[in-house]
Amino acid sequence: MSDQIQVKTMAEMLANGEEPEVLFWVGCAGSFDDRAKKITRSFVSILNKIDIKFAVLGTEESCTGDPAKRAGNEFLFQMQAMSNIQVLNSYGVKKIVTTCPHCFNTLKNEYPGLGGDYEVMHHTQFLTGLMSDGRLKVEGGSFKGKRITFHDPCYLGRANNEYEAPRNLLAKLDSELVEMKRCKTKGLCCGAGGAQMFKEAEKGNKEVNIERTEDALEVKPDIIATGCPFCNTMMTDGVKNFEKEGSIKIFDLAELIAEAQTN
Amino acid sequence: MAIGSILFIIFLGAASFLFFRSVRKIRRNILLGRDVERTDNSSLRWKTTLRVALGQSKMVVRPVAGFLHILVYAGFVIINIEILEIVIDGVFGTHRIFSSWIGVDVYRFFINCFEILALLVLLACVVFLLRRNVVKIARFWNPEMKGWPTSDANLILIAEVLLMSAFLTMDAADVMLMQTSAETLASAGLDKYAINWSGSGFTVSSLLTGLLPTDIATLHIIERFCWWFHILGILAFLNYLAISKHLHIILAFPAVYFSNLKAKGEFDNLESVKNEVELMFDPSVDPYAAPPEPDENAVPVAFGAKDVKDLSWKQLMDSYTCTECGRCTSECPANQTGKLLSPRKIMMDTRDRLTELGNYIDKNGLEAEDDKTLINDYITPEELWACTSCNACTEACPINLDPLSIIVDLRRYLVMEQSAAPAELNNMFTNIENNGAPWQFAQADRLNWKDE
Numbered sequence: 001m002s003d004q005i006q007v008k009t010m011a012e013m014l015a016n017g018e019e020p021e022v023l024f025w026v027g028c029a030g031s032f033d034d035r036a037k038k039i040t041r042s043f044v045s046i047l048n049k050i051d052i053k054f055a056v057l058g059t060e061e062s063c064t065g066d067p068a069k070r071a072g073n074e075f076l077f078q079m080q081a082m083s084n085i086q087v088l089n090s091y092g093v094k095k096i097v098t099t100c101p102h103c104f105n106t107l108k109n110e111y112p113g114l115g116g117d118y119e120v121m122h123h124t125q126f127l128t129g130l131m132s133d134g135r136l137k138v139e140g141g142s143f144k145g146k147r148i149t150f151h152d153p154c155y156l157g158r159a160n161n162e163y164e165a166p167r168n169l170l171a172k173l174d175s176e177l178v179e180m181k182r183c184k185t186k187g188l189c190c191g192a193g194g195a196q197m198f199k200e201a202e203k204g205n206k207e208v209n210i211e212r213t214e215d216a217l218e219v220k221p222d223i224i225a226t227g228c229p230f231c232n233t234m235m236t237d238g239v240k241n242f243e244k245e246g247s248i249k250i251f252d253l254a255e256l257i258a259e260a261q262t263n
Numbered sequence: 264m265a266i267g268s269i270l271f272i273i274f275l276g277a278a279s280f281l282f283f284r285s286v287r288k289i290r291r292n293i294l295l296g297r298d299v300e301r302t303d304n305s306s307l308r309w310k311t312t313l314r315v316a317l318g319q320s321k322m323v324v325r326p327v328a329g330f331l332h333i334l335v336y337a338g339f340v341i342i343n344i345e346i347l348e349i350v351i352d353g354v355f356g357t358h359r360i361f362s363s364w365i366g367v368d369v370y371r372f373f374i375n376c377f378e379i380l381a382l383l384v385l386l387a388c389v390v391f392l393l394r395r396n397v398v399k400i401a402r403f404w405n406p407e408m409k410g411w412p413t414s415d416a417n418l419i420l421i422a423e424v425l426l427m428s429a430f431l432t433m434d435a436a437d438v439m440l441m442q443t444s445a446e447t448l449a450s451a452g453l454d455k456y457a458i459n460w461s462g463s464g465f466t467v468s469s470l471l472t473g474l475l476p477t478d479i480a481t482l483h484i485i486e487r488f489c490w491w492f493h494i495l496g497i498l499a500f501l502n503y504l505a506i507s508k509h510l511h512i513i514l515a516f517p518a519v520y521f522s523n524l525k526a527k528g529e530f531d532n533l534e535s536v537k538n539e540v541e542l543m544f545d546p547s548v549d550p551y552a553a554p555p556e557p558d559e560n561a562v563p564v565a566f567g568a569k570d571v572k573d574l575s576w577k578q579l580m581d582s583y584t585c586t587e588c589g590r591c592t593s594e595c596p597a598n599q600t601g602k603l604l605s606p607r608k609i610m611m612d613t614r615d616r617l618t619e620l621g622n623y624i625d626k627n628g629l630e631a632e633d634d635k636t637l638i639n640d641y642i643t644p645e646e647l648w649a650c651t652s653c654n655a656c657t658e659a660c661p662i663n664l665d666p667l668s669i670i671v672d673l674r675r676y677l678v679m680e681q682s683a684a685p686a687e688l689n690n691m692f693t694n695i696e697n698n699g700a701p702w703q704f705a706q707a708d709r710l711n712w713k714d715e
Contacts, residue, residue, distance in 0.1 A: 007713040028700040030712070037712040044713075058710040062699030070652050071688050072567060072674030074533045076695055078540040086544070109529035114537070154653040159528025185658055189596040194652030198701055199687040202649040205601030212596075 005044045009058035010091045020055035022126070023093045025107065027100035028063050029229035035236065036099075036229035043099050043123055043254040046261055050135050054097075060087050064106040071195035078114065081106075085116035095119045097126040099254060101155035101228045102193075108160070122156055124165040124227050124253050131172065138260040140174025148175045148256075149221040151212065151235060152187035153228035166227050169253050173260055175223075180215040188212045190234035197230050213238025217248075224250045271353035271494075278498035285505035289583060292621040296576035301521040308520050311663075316519040321661040325590070328394075331387040335423070338384035339512065342377050342430070349494050358455040359437075367460060378431060378467035385427040388420045395420075402589035405598075407608040412508065412587055419509050426496045433489030434468035436475055436482045443479055451479050511586035515662045518584040521577050522663035527654045530671055535564040536679075567675025570636040571617045574672060581664040582613035591656035591666055602649035606656035606666035612641035613669060638673050647673050648685055 013020055024044070029036040047054050065080030088096075096118045098104050108120035121129075130136035148170055156162050163184045170177050182188045191201070191208025201207060213235060216224050224239070226232045229252070236250045302308075314320045319336065323329035348361045362370040395403045395416060403413070440453065441460035448457045463469065475482060504510045511518075542548050568574050591606035592598050598605050616637045623633045638644075650670045657665050677683045684692070691701045699706045 005713060007710070009710070026709075026712075028702070031709045032700060032702055032704045037715065040712050041715075056710065059707055061709060062706065063695045063701060065695070067691060067701050068695055069530060070671070071684060071691070072671065072676075072678035073684070073692055074536045074566065074675055075540070075679060076692055078532065078536050079543070080695060080699075082540055082544050105526075105528035109526050110532060113532045154651070154655075155528050158654040158658050160526050186594070186655075188599075189651045189653035189655065191596060191651060194650050195688060195691065196651050198691040199648070199685050201600075202597070202602045202604070202645055204597070204649075206599075208596045208600050208651065211600055 005041055006048050007044060008055050009060070010055045010093075011058070011060065013055045014091065018053070021053045022095045022097050023088075023091075024054045024056050025064075025096050025098035025100075025103050026056055026061060027098055027103045027229070029233075030099055031061070033229060033233070035232060039099055039229060039232070039252040039254050042252070042258040046127070046136065046254065046258050049261060050130070050263060052130070052135075057087060064103045066102040066106045067195045067198060069106070069110070070193070071198075077110075081111055081114050081116070085111060085114055088116060088118065093118055095121070097121045097123055099123045099227075099229070099252070101153040101159075102230070105155040105159050122160075122162060122165065122227065124156075124169055125162065127253070127257055128165045128168050131169075136257075136261065137263040138172050138257060139262045140172070140260060143173040143175040143223075143256065143260060146173075146175045146222045147178050147220060148173070148223045148225050149178050149180055149216055149219050150183070150225045150227075151180070151190065151216065151231055152184060153226070153231050154187070154189050154193050156227055157187055158185060166225070166253055169257055170225060173256060178219040178221060180219055182215055188215060190228075190231040192230035192234050197233075207238075209234035209238040210241060213242060217242060217244065221248060223256070224248060225253055225256060226250060227253050265356045268354060268356045274495060274498060275350065275353070278501060282501050282505070285502065288621060288625075289505065289510075292617050293576050293579045293583065295572050295617070295620070295624075296574050296579040297572075299575035299577050301523075301577055304524060307524055311522065311524065312516060312520045315522075315661075315663060316516045319661070321663075324659075324661075328588075331390055334380075334383045334387045335391075338380040338387075341380055342384070344373075345377055345430075346494075346497065349490070353494060356455075359458065362458055367458070367462075371462070371465065374434065375466040378434060378465050381427045381430050382467045385424055385431075388423045388427075392417065392420045392424075402593040405589060405592060405605055405607070407605055407611055408587070408589075412611065415507050415509075416587070418503075419507065422496065422500055422503075426493055426500070429489040429493040429496065431468045432471060432475075433486055433493060434465050435471035436486040436489065438464035438468065439472055439475060439477070439482050440479060440486060447479065451483070453479065453483060456483075508586045511584050511662070514580060514584035515586075518580055518664060519662050521580070523665055523668075527657055530668075533566065533675070535566060565676070566679035567677070568669070568672035569638050569676045569680065571613060571620055573676070574613070574637075574669060578665070578669050578672075579613065579617055581666075582610050582617060584662065585610035585614065585664055587611060588661070590659040590661065591664075594655040594659040596651055596653060596655065597649040602646075603643070604646045604649035604670075606670075608646070609642060609666045609669050610664065613637060616641050638676060642673060644677055644683065647677065650674075 010023065026040055030040040062084055063080055064084065065077035068080065069077035096107055098107065101122060104120060104122045107118065127136060150166055150170060152163060167177065188211065189208060190212050216235065224235050226235060232250055232252055239245050239248050239250060319329065319333055322332050348359065351360050352358060394400050440448070440456040441458055445457040448454060464472065475485065504513065565573055571579060587607055589607050595604065595606055619635065620633065624631055647670055652667060654667060657667055694701050694703050698704060
């Protein structure tokens, strides 16, 4: 990416006596995974263009502990949570936005019991809010008439009952939202959750992401939209498996909105 | 007192006694589980119970099965009003006592409603039998359904068909008796059937009268046989519940009331772990201090669940409540792609293991422990590790049961007590411990994306 983006850490802000409007929790995938880093940069570019004062923790951020917790390692999860909460509380963080539904779920639901109370938003909720406040403006343009299907991340959808925010964003793109036969509460997992991302699948007759990609291919989309870096990886791999990567693109909603942003 | 009344009271008493004994045992077994707080927010709990249990809101997600189930459910609840009359008649040797209290016309209206429902229940049960055995809907043919679970389901459906048939046949014979002149009845010694019946019979059962003999002695035998068959069938069915998946007709209500009201994504933070971690983070704790005197009565805390006693009473109640419909398994991504995991099997195994442990305790006392465990003897690690924690199972369950929480508690035991996670997951843990990310990247590189 050549676009210059502006990112300040909490430490830098504090040193300048500034206070951010919101903390952007980047997450491990968003920080280290090559594909997810593009999502991170797209989201930041949206915020930069409309002068949202945000900060990241930078090197002070650490895994939320989500994969450890789902895998059963409650000790490691709570160690991670406690030290993250110490950092967040020491900066007096009140509002967090994240592009990862797993971080979102953990920060929102599991940190309060350990002393970390914040208003936590998924980026699709945050962007929807910016649009309804009139701060963020988009125009469909390049997406006009494109068939887009949305793959619900389990940890945004069923886990937290958020089905509308991502669809609200897609509706602004003048595209044609085509739903897979299994969507919203019945959305099929991409196969990465519950720490599956970090291990081989158990013996079976199919990979979960292949099953899910078949759902998507059925509706003949131009774009598969996702709201989770892990879903993005799984769907990208699935589409490659069917050798459709030439005709079907997988984008995070942050990338689609960044593309359509007019202010 | 007539011999019939005495027999009836004996049967009623014995069935009630046996049922009460089963209920006590099931309650005892459920309370073997550890405590969990599920009594907060009672207004939301009542609302959820009205909507999900009474209102069947999640059943109708699958419209065909949902609609048929509502017929059987409504029929079950409403027709059972009739049982009250049967019990009074049985104890006092009366005949259709309600008809003399509310008048023949109002009485006929109610019985007509019951009969229409009975017919619908009967038809729905036939369709259910066809779906299971002829159409062979896939979720009824998973490996865990082999043997008893399949027989259990068929037995329940056949029993309901028989009970409804007996109910309708009894009405048909009875109406023919009641329409006979009082003198004829009196000469046959059947005075109590002369209840000044006027007008037509009942809506559904009158269709059967053509199939019955006209001789009143035979009709009386048919009516009595069906009456006894119906009520003894119901008493037997009541006691069958305790060993059957059909227990859901009772437990579905408390299971929904006490169900998890939090976001599905929120897993509980283990208190036992929290205490340890808080100590580690507490700067005022002296790491070199001598450990406090161990409390002799303290139960050693295990992390996660190895056996049913380590699960909560709600998870154990769930296992007794599950009626093995298999909606969870049919929505499970792991199961759909051929993995061993079946959330329904998790529930069934938990119940089977709890029943086994309960029987062992009956013989050997409450503190007795056999040498079996839920993990390994019933549920294998391979099943547990296939779960993506996607919550499709909990979403699909018509009564908010939670197989996922059991899976996670068993995983916790494997990881924290046995260090038996798959090697790749151990690598992931190590990475998080060492560099704060599940992959091997340096924490110092965490912000590199900004300049790439």
